[in-house]
Amino acid sequence: MEKKTVTFVAKMDEFLQSVVSQCNELGISQDFHIEGRRLDQLPYRPIAENSLVVLSTDRICDQVEPYLPLGSQAIIAKRMLPYHSLREMLEIPPGVKVLLVSDTAETASDTIRLLVESGMDFELHPYYPGAELPPDIDIAVTPGESEHVPPSIRKVVDIGFRVIDLSTWLEIYAHFDNANFHKVTARAMQSLIYITKELNNEIIHARLLQMYLEGIVNGIEDAVIALDEQEVIRFINQKAVDTLHLPGPRVQGEKAALCLPDDFMETVRDCGENEELLVDWAGRTYFFRKMHIVMEGRFLGSLLLFRKAAEIEKMEHDYRLRLYSKGLVAKYSFDDIHGRSLSFQKVVQIAKKMARSNSTILLLGETGTGKELLAQAIHNASPRKREPFVGVNFAAISESLLESELFGYEEGAFTGARKGGHIGWFELAHKGTIFLDEIGDASGAIQNRLLRVLQERQIMRVGGNKVIPVDIRVIAATNQDLQQMIKEGRFRADLYYRLNILPIHLPPLRKRGEDIPWLVEAFVRHYCLDLRRPPFTLSREALKAMQEYHWPGNIRELENVVEYLAHVVEDEVYAHHLPFLQTYNTELSLDTAMLQDQELAAYQEYEKRGFLPEMMAILQELSETGGGRYALQEQMREHGYELTTQQLRYRLKLLQQDELIFVGKGRQGSTISPKGEAFLAFYKHAMAKEGMK
Numbered sequence: 001m002e003k004k005t006v007t008f009v010a011k012m013d014e015f016l017q018s019v020v021s022q023c024n025e026l027g028i029s030q031d032f033h034i035e036g037r038r039l040d041q042l043p044y045r046p047i048a049e050n051s052l053v054v055l056s057t058d059r060i061c062d063q064v065e066p067y068l069p070l071g072s073q074a075i076i077a078k079r080m081l082p083y084h085s086l087r088e089m090l091e092i093p094p095g096v097k098v099l100l101v102s103d104t105a106e107t108a109s110d111t112i113r114l115l116v117e118s119g120m121d122f123e124l125h126p127y128y129p130g131a132e133l134p135p136d137i138d139i140a141v142t143p144g145e146s147e148h149v150p151p152s153i154r155k156v157v158d159i160g161f162r163v164i165d166l167s168t169w170l171e172i173y174a175h176f177d178n179a180n181f182h183k184v185t186a187r188a189m190q191s192l193i194y195i196t197k198e199l200n201n202e203i204i205h206a207r208l209l210q211m212y213l214e215g216i217v218n219g220i221e222d223a224v225i226a227l228d229e230q231e232v233i234r235f236i237n238q239k240a241v242d243t244l245h246l247p248g249p250r251v252q253g254e255k256a257a258l259c260l261p262d263d264f265m266e267t268v269r270d271c272g273e274n275e276e277l278l279v280d281w282a283g284r285t286y287f288f289r290k291m292h293i294v295m296e297g298r299f300l301g302s303l304l305l306f307r308k309a310a311e312i313e314k315m316e317h318d319y320r321l322r323l324y325s326k327g328l329v330a331k332y333s334f335d336d337i338h339g340r341s342l343s344f345q346k347v348v349q350i351a352k353k354m355a356r357s358n359s360t361i362l363l364l365g366e367t368g369t370g371k372e373l374l375a376q377a378i379h380n381a382s383p384r385k386r387e388p389f390v391g392v393n394f395a396a397i398s399e400s401l402l403e404s405e406l407f408g409y410e411e412g413a414f415t416g417a418r419k420g421g422h423i424g425w426f427e428l429a430h431k432g433t434i435f436l437d438e439i440g441d442a443s444g445a446i447q448n449r450l451l452r453v454l455q456e457r458q459i460m461r462v463g464g465n466k467v468i469p470v471d472i473r474v475i476a477a478t479n480q481d482l483q484q485m486i487k488e489g490r491f492r493a494d495l496y497y498r499l500n501i502l503p504i505h506l507p508p509l510r511k512r513g514e515d516i517p518w519l520v521e522a523f524v525r526h527y528c529l530d531l532r533r534p535p536f537t538l539s540r541e542a543l544k545a546m547q548e549y550h551w552p553g554n555i556r557e558l559e560n561v562v563e564y565l566a567h568v569v570e571d572e573v574y575a576h577h578l579p580f581l582q583t584y585n586t587e588l589s590l591d592t593a594m595l596q597d598q599e600l601a602a603y604q605e606y607e608k609r610g611f612l613p614e615m616m617a618i619l620q621e622l623s624e625t626g627g628g629r630y631a632l633q634e635q636m637r638e639h640g641y642e643l644t645t646q647q648l649r650y651r652l653k654l655l656q657q658d659e660l661i662f663v664g665k666g667r668q669g670s671t672i673s674p675k676g677e678a679f680l681a682f683y684k685h686a687m688a689k690e691g692m693k
């Protein structure tokens with residue numbers, strides 16, 4: 001059978017092209033001979049006789065009429081949106097303002113009508129070249145006219161040309177009595193089924209996602225409520241239902257003001273975006289936070305999160321306890337720092353100011369001047385106070401261990417490396433403060449690595465290949481003259497400049513004699529309380545002697561002296577009681593039976609580490625001669641103890657920490673303390689008893 005002709009007439013080529021592709025898609029070209037004419041072609045490309053003429057719009061009827069061949073009939077095409085455009089349109093949130101961009105006012109309003117008929121419920125504003133652009137719109141929809149979209153639009157959805165509606169195809173088939181229309185509907189249905197399936201999958205996916213999200217939000221510890229822009233409750237988790245004593249999640253969909261407590265709603269309104277408040281409702285304190293939900297630049301509502309303040313405090317407390325158990329806390333604050341001299345007050349004032357900044361601090365001062373105390377106080381006055389404080393003493397740990405302790409190591413980094421690797425001090429200090437004590441004792445290799453950490457704020461574990469960023473505040477301290485060490489090539493100048501950003505010089509005690517009475521008073525109070533004994537006073541000449549003494553061990557030494565006095569004097573201290581004015585005085589020495597728990601612990605610790613005899617030999621040497629480290633090293637060698645400088649320094653440090661010796665600055669050397677004498681006597685006594693058995 002000869003195919004009948006259908007001629008489509010339109011102003012634009014694009015319409016004719018879209019008809020051709022629709023005919024191919026739906027198999028219409030198999031039933032009809034399809035022709036296309038642009039309006040301006042009609043004078044020289046006549047329409048075939050007996051052809052059915054389909055006009056793209058009724059607006060061109062008058063222009064086409066003169067060219068209609070005798071006996072041919074014209075119909076107006078009804079148009080619809082292409083199915084594939086539906087998906088993209090559904091992604092636009094309902095109620096949003098959308099610009100409908102087309103080439104003319106007519107096509108713009110035609111498309112708007114089509115969209116409204118298809119159930120799209122966003123606010124559509126027509127736009128075409130020359131039209132005024134309404135304000136506050138950043139999404140545009142266009143039927144293949146994206147070149148007319150104004151540049152201020154952020155998102156463009158091109159739905160493509162409107163295609164011929166199925167009812168028009170039915171009219172064409174009916175006109176020629178062609179019974180094949182069912183094939184066309186079948187093909188059209190296929191596309192629809194495909195789209196429906198896709199949408200269905202998306203709905204299933206969205207439901208699953210919602211279930212997951214609800215599971216997550218119900219699982220978290222915070223109470224959560226989501227309100228839309230009309231303050232209707234869109235979501236509420238079980239925790240919120242319980243906290244506010246609500247009848248159940250069925251309040252979802254209700255106006256918040258009608259079902260949530262008044263004082264709660266007051267907080268919701270008072271709280272700004274992303275603000276956090278501490279509020280009291282029904283006699284309990286809560287931590288409340290409000291966040292705005294914004295999509296495609298549009299405010300969709302608010303997310304309210306709240307929790308009992310006591311729970312947060314408990315969490316913080318538990319966290320602090322964990323830090324305590326690992327020894328990662330700073331015990332001291334500025335309240336524990338005594339001293340009223342002008343020079344010292346200045347130091348404290350500067351330190352308090354520096355605490356607020358994040359910059360590196362370098363504490364310089366002789367041994368015992370309070371560098372570590374100050375570092376802890378700075379940490380506790382800084383915004384990092386709730387985070388770890390990690391102290392590293394470069395003199396107390398051997399070079400071989402130091403690198404892996406500082407930076408951690410990966411599993412298998414070396415023989416003996418722990419399974420699962422090991423977290424280093426820099427990582428432990430993340431978010432907190434790392435205190436690099438005795439930095440002058442760091443070896444060249446460690447100085448190199450430290451420099452890199454300070455520059456890059458990231459570390460790499462030993463045997464690892466991953467860089468780990470660390471957010472740390474660095475406080476370094478030394479009693480050595482770093483500038484002199486730089487001159488001698490023992491300290492890197494660039495590391496010094498990285499550390500010396502905010503330097504604080506702690507004055508030695510001999511330069512602030514006016515502090516001595518205050519310090520003595522504070523330590524007397526402390527130790528007498530500790531020993532549960534009445535406080536004692538210092539005679540005028542004892543105080544004078546103290547102010548005249550040169551205090552090589554600074555405040556640590558003064559503290560030790562007061563502790564010693566607290567053990568041995570009754571109610572008044574005279575100059576002859578002062579240990580630094582005596583050579584060893586048996587009458588005043590502690591009875592070995594009086595060995596305190598702390599000393600006993602030290603004794604057992606040395607024994608456990610296997611260097612009790614060495615420690616006693618050091619004490620013996622110091623009790624006989626005293627003196628500098630080099631001489632001591634030599635004397636120890638004579639006694640058969642081969643100690644490296646590092647080892648000797650470490651042992652002296654331990655003895656000093658246990659208050660058995662006083663360590664002087666530089667070449668001043670160390671002296672045994674009265675406690676040390678008692679300790680030594682106790683040891684000798686124990687050895688003698690051992691020998692008699």
Ligand SMILES: Nc1ncnc2c1ncn2[C@@H]1O[C@H](COP(=O)(O)OP(=O)(O)OP(=O)(O)O)[C@@H](O)[C@H]1O
Nearest residue numbers: 336337338339367368369370371372373479555556
């Ligand atoms: N201003 C002070 N007020 C009260 N106690 C102080 C003060 N300064 C120091 N101390 C006490 O003196 C002792 C030594 O202080 P700290 O360990 O901080 O000194 P340091 O300068 O770090 O010594 P080193 O260089 O030997 O490590 C500590 O017991 C500390 O509590």
